[in-house]
Amino acid sequence: MLHSSPRVRFVEDERKLIDNCACRRFVWLSENFNYPSRLLSLATKVVINQICFTPIFNTYFFGMQAALAGENVEAIWERVKHTVPVSFVNSCKLWPAVTAFSFAFIPLEYRSLFAGFIAVGWQTYLSFLNRLAEERGSSTRVEIAEATTGIERKMATA
DSSP: OOOOOHHHHHHHHHHHHHHHHHHHHHHHHHHSOOOSSHHHHHHHHHHHIIIIIHHHHHHHHHHHHHHHTTOOHHHHHHHHHHHHHHHHHHHTTTHHHHHHHHHHHSOHHHHHHHHHHHHHHHHHHHHHHHHHHHHHTTOOHHHHHHHHHHHHHHHHHO
16 A cells, blocks of 8 residues: 655645635635625625635745745745735736626536636646746746736737
């Protein structure tokens, strides 16, 4: 029988925790902020999701990427400090629309699946941003933001 290492089990357990939190987030948002105005309810859920959950998940993503790469605590903090603000700004270009569409048109039991499908592309972008931060080492978040903006412009003109 093969036994996984403690590090692999830790990562598997962390992943299960995050998946569970992501699913419960949709349930919690669905059960709360239900006002007489459907538009107000939807806007509130989008804002709460963006302000409360995006920084948490992005911090987790970049922190774990750095930790799994063997970085020390100081390097992990630097990675988070330089990538989370950039990813948060860029998440505002995608996730409010995804969240609004999800709450408006997707049944509760499929919201997590729908968001997971979109998250595949989003996590590809986060991995790219993480790689930029790795390559640039101690670059500032402004330099990382400029690099991603330049690539976005090239993609838009292609």
